[in-house]
Amino acid sequence: MDFTWISEGTSVVNKEILFSEEDIVRFLSVSGGEVSSYMHEEALVVPSTLMAGKALGTMLGETGIPKGTLHTTQKIQQFHSVSGGSNLIMEAIVTKNKKRADTRFLTIEIRLYNHRGEKVLFTSSGLIIRSESI
């Protein structure tokens, strides 16, 4: 995908993402979390940082944002818990796209919605794309 078409206000991704129980266990294993902290009524709930990280990774892959892009800021706000095995709908929107010299500054907001249409997570990521020759 050609990244240069992205502009402020553009919805760049509208995609379904699965957050499996296997994802949760693997994530907690590498991040030092405790499975017991995420058990709720005998089911695992998805850590918010896993939701945010996987959404960001998916967005980066889908938009063709260049390799080497740097992450400068991150806001995460969770509204509802999500059970493992859930599919969420991701919507990603560019809210800032400024170019200065050969550097581009992007802010991308991501919202995740559950199957009931409720917003479960909001994230805002600041990104810097350096040495832009695209």
Place this chain on the structure above:
Amino acid sequence: MNEVHTIQISQETVNEYALISGDDNPIHQNSSFARDQGFDGTIVHGMFVLSLMREYFSVHTNFDDQSKLVLNARFKKPVYVGEEITFLVENKEKIVAKNSKNEVCVDVSKPNI
């Protein structure tokens, strides 16, 4: 609160995080690419550092409330793979990750809402 925790993040765990998150930016996994980008080696995903900080402090302090999470993070300096990083609580609303030069690499705040 003055919780302090020192860790080193291995390339193996960074590679695993890349698989889980889908963020396969080579700056995190390919040292030649990272050096070409002006770094001293591969750097850890900012979101992975944030995740490590959040998990540590949610277990060891009352920094985090799972049910109403709001976090603001700033990635101020790169965290290198294999580098010794210290997590510490600055106050009840702010935690930081510092490198061996005592530079703040990541700060995370939980604003009042």
